[in-house]
Amino acid sequence: MEIASIVGQVQSFTAVAVGLLLGLSSLGTAIGFGVLGGKFLEGVARQPELSPMLMVRMFIVAGLVDAFAVISIAMGLFLLFASKNPLINAVLAVAQPATTG
Amino acid sequence: MPGLTANKEAFRILYWQLLLIMGLAVVLFLLQGTRSGLSTLLGGLAYWLPTLAFVWRVFARATARAAKQFLVLFIAGEMFKLVLSAILFICIVKYLPVNLLSVLIGFIGAIIAFWIASLLLLGRHEEVSP
Numbered sequence: 428m429e430i431a432s433i434v435g436q437v438q439s440f441t442a443v444a445v446g447l448l449l450g451l452s453s454l455g456t457a458i459g460f461g462v463l464g465g466k467f468l469e470g471v472a473r474q475p476e477l478s479p480m481l482m483v484r485m486f487i488v489a490g491l492v493d494a495f496a497v498i499s500i501a502m503g504l505f506l507l508f509a510s511k512n513p514l515i516n517a518v519l520a521v522a523q524p525a526t527t528g
Numbered sequence: 529m530p531g532l533t534a535n536k537e538a539f540r541i542l543y544w545q546l547l548l549i550m551g552l553a554v555v556l557f558l559l560q561g562t563r564s565g566l567s568t569l570l571g572g573l574a575y576w577l578p579t580l581a582f583v584w585r586v587f588a589r590a591t592a593r594a595a596k597q598f599l600v601l602f603i604a605g606e607m608f609k610l611v612l613s614a615i616l617f618i619c620i621v622k623y624l625p626v627n628l629l630s631v632l633i634g635f636i637g638a639i640i641a642f643w644i645a646s647l648l649l650l651g652r653h654e655e656v657s658p
Contacts, residue, residue, distance in 0.1 A: 456610070460603055460606065464599050464602075464603065467595070467599060468595060468596065468599060471595040472595075475595075478595060479534040480534075482534040482587070482598065483534050483537040483538060485602070486534075486538050486541070486583070486587075486602075487541070487646040487649075487650065489602070489606055490579075490639075490642045490643070490646060491643065491646075493606060493609075493610060494639045494642070494643070496610060497575065497610055497613055497614070497639065498635070498636060498639065500610060500611075500614045501613065501614045501617040501618070501635065504614050504615075504617075504618050505617065505618055505621060508618055508622065509618070509621060509622060513628075
């Protein structure tokens with residue numbers, strides 16, 4: 428019974444963690460892309476002949492902006508959908524000797 | 529055609545990124561075996577393939593005049609890339625017999641490879657243009 432309660436706690440905290448991972452990464456990416464897109468349009472309006480160079484620079488900076496978002500989204504969805512949640516596995520691995528012994 | 533240059537540069541970054549991912553996979557293959565090497569390669573491809581789709585879709589239509597249209601395509605493509613790479617990552621971890629740590633190393637390595645490739649390209653540009 429106690430193990431079930433601990434597993435339940437881990438699951439609920441995992442859900443909170445997934446929410447934070449997805450939410451904060453989305454927020455950060457949205458702010459980053461907003462600033463990036465605004466500056467890109469500003470730059471193209473000022474000097475249209477630099478547009479191809481600005482496109483490549485924007486692609487590079489976008490790669491930097493979304494890097495951490497990709498990692499946290501992947502980790503969040505992994506915790507949510509993976510068949511073997513590593514956190515619950517750790518709890519069960521600790522509980523196994525106690526129940527058998 | 530101005531869009532062609534941007535297209536070429538973006539594909540060059542992707543080419544270098546793929547080379548770095550394969551190098552990382554070979555290193556893990558030599559250090560930890562076949563399964564680890566394949567897992568690293570799959571993790572890297574989970575980020576590289578959506579990026580390829582993004583570049584192929586966005587930069588193919590890039591022209592100097594349609595900056596606003598480019599921006600809209602860019603942001604939509606970026607969201608598509610984020611979701612697709614997360615889905616690929618989960619599918620690999622869930623349905624294939626892989627080593628989780630190696631997949632993560634490959635995935636994060638692919639992102640770092642993108643930074644390295646970009647910085648190398650930017651550095652070369654700075655050297656060429658005064």
